[in-house]
Amino acid sequence: MNKQILAITAAIAVAGASSAADKIVIDGSTTVGPIAKAFAEYFMAANPEVNITVSESGSGNGAKSIVNGTCDVAAMSRPMKDSEFQAAADKDIQPVAHVVALDGLPILVHPSNPVQALTVEQVREIFLGNISNWKEVGGPDKAIVTISRDTNSGTYETFEGLVMQKQKIHENCEYVGSNGAIRQRVQSTPAAIGYAGLGFVDKTVKALKVNGIYPSAETVQTGEYPIARPLFMYTNKYPKLGSPLYRFATIHLTEDGQEMVEEIGFVPVTAY
Amino acid sequence: MSDAASRKQRVGAILGQSLLFLITSLSTFAVFFIFYFILKDAIPFFKLEGFKEFFTSARWYPSGSPPEFGALPIFLGTGLVTLGAIVVAVPLGIAASVCLSDLLPFNVRQIVKPVIEVLAAIPSVAYGFFALVVFAPMLQNHGGAILSAGVWIVLGPIFALLVMVFGDLILDKLRDKMNPKVAAATIFPILGALSVIVLYRLSAQLAGVEISSGTNALNVSIILGIMALPTVVSVSEDALQAAGRELREGSYALGATRAETIIKTIIPASVSGILAAVILGVMRAIGETMVVWMASGNAARIPDPIFNVLQPIRTLTATIAGDMGEADHVTGSSRFHVLFAMAFCLLAFSFIMNLASEIIVKRSRKKLGK
Numbered sequence: 001m002n003k004q005i006l007a008i009t010a011a012i013a014v015a016g017a018s019s020a021a022d023k024i025v026i027d028g029s030t031t032v033g034p035i036a037k038a039f040a041e042y043f044m045a046a047n048p049e050v051n052i053t054v055s056e057s058g059s060g061n062g063a064k065s066i067v068n069g070t071c072d073v074a075a076m077s078r079p080m081k082d083s084e085f086q087a088a089a090d091k092d093i094q095p096v097a098h099v100v101a102l103d104g105l106p107i108l109v110h111p112s113n114p115v116q117a118l119t120v121e122q123v124r125e126i127f128l129g130n131i132s133n134w135k136e137v138g139g140p141d142k143a144i145v146t147i148s149r150d151t152n153s154g155t156y157e158t159f160e161g162l163v164m165q166k167q168k169i170h171e172n173c174e175y176v177g178s179n180g181a182i183r184q185r186v187q188s189t190p191a192a193i194g195y196a197g198l199g200f201v202d203k204t205v206k207a208l209k210v211n212g213i214y215p216s217a218e219t220v221q222t223g224e225y226p227i228a229r230p231l232f233m234y235t236n237k238y239p240k241l242g243s244p245l246y247r248f249a250t251i252h253l254t255e256d257g258q259e260m261v262e263e264i265g266f267v268p269v270t271a272y
Numbered sequence: 273m274s275d276a277a278s279r280k281q282r283v284g285a286i287l288g289q290s291l292l293f294l295i296t297s298l299s300t301f302a303v304f305f306i307f308y309f310i311l312k313d314a315i316p317f318f319k320l321e322g323f324k325e326f327f328t329s330a331r332w333y334p335s336g337s338p339p340e341f342g343a344l345p346i347f348l349g350t351g352l353v354t355l356g357a358i359v360v361a362v363p364l365g366i367a368a369s370v371c372l373s374d375l376l377p378f379n380v381r382q383i384v385k386p387v388i389e390v391l392a393a394i395p396s397v398a399y400g401f402f403a404l405v406v407f408a409p410m411l412q413n414h415g416g417a418i419l420s421a422g423v424w425i426v427l428g429p430i431f432a433l434l435v436m437v438f439g440d441l442i443l444d445k446l447r448d449k450m451n452p453k454v455a456a457a458t459i460f461p462i463l464g465a466l467s468v469i470v471l472y473r474l475s476a477q478l479a480g481v482e483i484s485s486g487t488n489a490l491n492v493s494i495i496l497g498i499m500a501l502p503t504v505v506s507v508s509e510d511a512l513q514a515a516g517r518e519l520r521e522g523s524y525a526l527g528a529t530r531a532e533t534i535i536k537t538i539i540p541a542s543v544s545g546i547l548a549a550v551i552l553g554v555m556r557a558i559g560e561t562m563v564v565w566m567a568s569g570n571a572a573r574i575p576d577p578i579f580n581v582l583q584p585i586r587t588l589t590a591t592i593a594g595d596m597g598e599a600d601h602v603t604g605s606s607r608f609h610v611l612f613a614m615a616f617c618l619l620a621f622s623f624i625m626n627l628a629s630e631i632i633v634k635r636s637r638k639k640l641g642k
Binding site: 029053104142143145151152156157160166168171172173174177181183184185189190191192 | 325330331332333335336345404405409412416483485487565566569570571572573575583584586594595596617
């Protein structure tokens with residue numbers, strides 16, 4: 001008898017929890033945004049009773065939203081910082097990371113640039129301003145135009161961590177507001193060098209080999225390509241098994257999810 | 273009976289008036305609220321970091337550890353593009369407004385003025401997109417040619433004006449010594465040829481310049497100048513119109529030509545209105561965000577030399593727009609408050625400019641006896 005009551009209350013609790021989670025709000029990185037949108041579309045097609053909204057306001061804003069309880073899933077292109085974990089702990093929120101995909105940061109140059117490969121050290125020296133002419137790395141006699149994402153983006157922070165090793169980018173560097181803008185600037189500027197997500201490489205720009213490794217899905221997945229990062233979705237605590245949020249946060253582990261990730265231009269976490 | 277009715281009317285009038293007054297004061301309150309909240313978040317920055325670094329250091333690394341908040345290059349960048357926009361918009365705008373008010377026939381003006389004002393209706397993101405996708409590559413590929421053409425377009429009219437004015441002055445001095453017709457026939461060609469040579473040399477020199485990056489202060493200055501143009505044209509044309517028919521007819525009656533009337537009578541009479549137009553145009557350029565964020569390059573660095581418009585710069589508005597996302601209290605409070613400090617500087621500046629233009633307009637009205 002007691003057990004039955006327990007089961008019923010548990011069922012009510014689960015039902016209550018699932019109805020509360022019938023709306024999933026996602027906020028955060030513009031890099032992870034396309035994945036979140038594809039997952040949301042896929043999920044809503046299969047579960048019409050669940051309503052998912054996706055906004056893209058940057059990784060920092062995603063963290064802020066989940067800490068303030070205004071979103072259920074924070075999409076982030078970098079891990080949470082200590083200060084953000086601290087803020088979350090203060091508000092009794094326990095962020096749990098789900099690695100949904102891997103992304104490489106190809107170094108992009110103009111297609112006409114004869115340079116084919118650089119080392120991470122050379123890229124760093126270029127962005128530090130110590131190498132300022134393409135002829136120093138085997139290119140034409142042209143002043144290098146460095147283009148970076150704004151300091152606001154997860155992409156920038158990944159670059160800062162993996163390439164710059166926290167040293168400060170020289171003050172001549174130009175900053176743009178999106179991965180698409182980086183590509184636009186590089187494809188129209190012969191002396192430019194920039195970096196963007198793996199999904200943004202196309203015929204109009206040339207990706208360089210870094211430390212001898214060409215950026216591709218394979219080299220990112222095997223970890224050979226040196227400038228690669230995981231992409232995250234954070235939830236508050238691990239979602240309840242079977243809840244819509246749980247099902248959403250595990251799409252990337254399914255075959256469909258991995259196909260979607262690949263289609264967008266990122267690298268799935270596991271080979272399916 | 274009639275007494276009650278009139279009382280009702282009076283009460284109704286008072287009620288209506290106070291409702292309208294309340295609605296009107298809402299916008300005034302909004303201004304105070306904005307001032308209050310920006311100041312509230314700006315003060316903590318100065319408490320935390322002090323004034324010295326913000327206004328004098330040239331190192332802007334808000335995300336570094338430790339962060340550096342030297343906003344001097346950002347202030348200078350704002351100043352540089354604003355100055356550039358003035359150089360583009362003011363001569364062109366004043367020339368256009370004189371042409372509109374005093375030269376073009378009425379029915380042509382009725383068509384041309386609205387067309388110029390359409391420039392103000394184009395959304396700034398469209399200007400920004402144009403600046404980034406079309407104009408920046410154009411500057412990179414044909415920078416020299418564009419620069420030398422720009423010299424002719426911008427400096428050409430100014431030189432023509434200078435030739436006229438100086439020619440007049442020299443003629444005045446020579447009046448007793450020479451036959452005025454002969455003097456005019458020699459002086460104007462000489463001055464004209466001289467200025468053409470100067471312009472030609474300048475443009476030839478600039479034609480060799482290669483622009484390595486098209487998203488720079490020049491690009492933004494030109495686009496901002498075009499954006500400020502309708503304001504300058506529209507307001508200064510109004511000012512020129514306000515100078516009145518009497519003034520023009522009086523001038524003609526004294527035997528002045530049309531050129532003399534415009535240069536020596538109409539423009540001096542409406543100079544304060546033109547100044548107000550310029551100030552309004554400047555404010556448009558300073559406050560613009562989208563174009564500078566997209567096309568200025570956003571490098572927080574003092575150009576070398578300081579007036580070098582071919583280098584990327586960063587402005588206050590673009591910094592506020594671009595750094596807002598990450599600059600939350602979660603990640604560090606100075607980085608959040610510094611943006612409000614910048615916003616406050618912008619607000620204070622445009623407030624002062626607005627006040628100045630208000631005073632100037634008022635004074636000009638008094639002068640014209642209206």
